[in-house]
Amino acid sequence: MLKKSNTKPIYEEKYNGYRLHFYFDKKQYRYGYIYNQHEAHTIQQEVNKIIRAVKDGLMIPPEDTAIGDFVFSTAFHRYHQEYPQQQAKNLPDVTLGELMQQYLDILITSHKSKKSIDTEKLHLRNLQRFLHSKKLGNPQLKDIDLHFFEQYKQFRYQTVRTDTVNREMDTFRLLFQKAVDNNYINENIARKIKRDQSQIPPGRFRTHKEILRLLQDSSYTKKEIDEIKRYRYLLPKEIEKVINLTKGTWLYPLIVTYAVTGMRRSEALDLQWKNIDMQRQFLEVTSRKQSKTHQETLRTIYFDDAFLEVLRLQKQQAGNSRWVFPNESGNKRRADSVGKKFHRIVKGTEFEGIGLHCFRHSVASNLASKGVDQRMIDSILGHQTEAMRRRYRHLFPEDQKQVLGNWNKSFLVSVNDFKEKVN
Secondary structure, X not given: OOOOOOOOOEEEXXXXXXXXXXXXXXXXXXXXXXXXXXXXXXXXXHHHHHHHHHHXXXXXXXXXXXXXXXXXXXXXXXXXXXXXXXXXXXXXXXXXXXXXHHHHHHHOXXXXXXXXXXXXXXXXXXXXXXXXXXXXXXXXXXXXXHHHHHHHHHHHOOOOOHHHHHHHHHHHHHHXXXXXXXXXXXXXXXXXXXXXXXXXXXXOOEOHHHHHHHOOOOOOOHHHHHHHHHOEOOOHHHHHHHHHHOOOOOOHHHXXXXXXXXXXXXXXXXXXXXXXXXXXXXXXXEXXXXXXXXXXXXXXXXXXXXXXXXXXXXXXXXXXXXXXXXXXXXXXXXXXXXXXHHHHHHOOOOOOOOOOHHHHHHHHHHHHHOOOOHHHHHHHXXXXXXXXXXXXXXXXXXXXXXXXXXXXXXXHHHHHHHHHHHO
């Protein structure tokens, strides 16, 4: 039953929005979010009236409609019938293009990291490409609805993965929140967009054979198949085959470096000779990705005599360049040139479709399967998040078996004693 007749919308500071709600049969029902305070309170009043009418038997919800759906949809219907002119009159004529330009002007002067700024700018460029591709022109903000964003998502899914689209939606939520703050629209429609969940089974790192078995299920979409293949990892013999494919090319020492150290593509290309100590056989890797404060972090990777010999040969090839893997001019090599060269080499082989990041996956997965302590793997690869560790934790079976075995020995003796007493 209704607890209060003067129920007010719930304000949630985290989302800067209001949630409608009511109580019925000792259960709370919620709807959210509404970002205009007056609108939220007005619709909440309608909700209160409807639920009182239901309680008093003056309104009876349809049998095939849930009470929550009935109350909230009826409240919104009444609100839009009573206040249509007021809503339209209060909204200025602002286009999406104008909002994007205003957002960009604020973005470049913000305190966000350069990487975050560049990422959001890229997301906005993708939005412009969508408008151009679909010939939507420059729509008014008040005309944009959820269907607009669903169209955008389908457009992007032709070329990118779920994680990328979800990140773009995060940017659009910030973009449209700026429109709400400036009173261009009453509600941040982008906040109603649900994050898409990948249908790929857990345990994302798999061998080539495991992937082939998994893909025997024809129910996967092309996007999901690409996602599954992306997390393939190579066994030692397979890594050796790939390395042999690159012999005789400038890519060879770079691929060996990826395979030995598990460095990210950009980390290896950023490597300078001053970062390598040949005598004590270690190198220092700088990275921004693993830092939550956007400051450069440093990790040390030690290497053996075999890799030392590869580095010595590369030193001769690099000449006077300060970069370990320079281009023909001695300057820092572009990341895209490395990827294109690698894809050309593996094209037509059993390894077609893998990327350079596969070597990073392979280092983590093979070390995990050999029972190497997770902390050691973290120190080599620079992992700091639990999400990254979960990706290869399923490869620790023997390690877990040994740990549990040692633990069991501490009490299984007493269990055997119990069996003897029972017998």
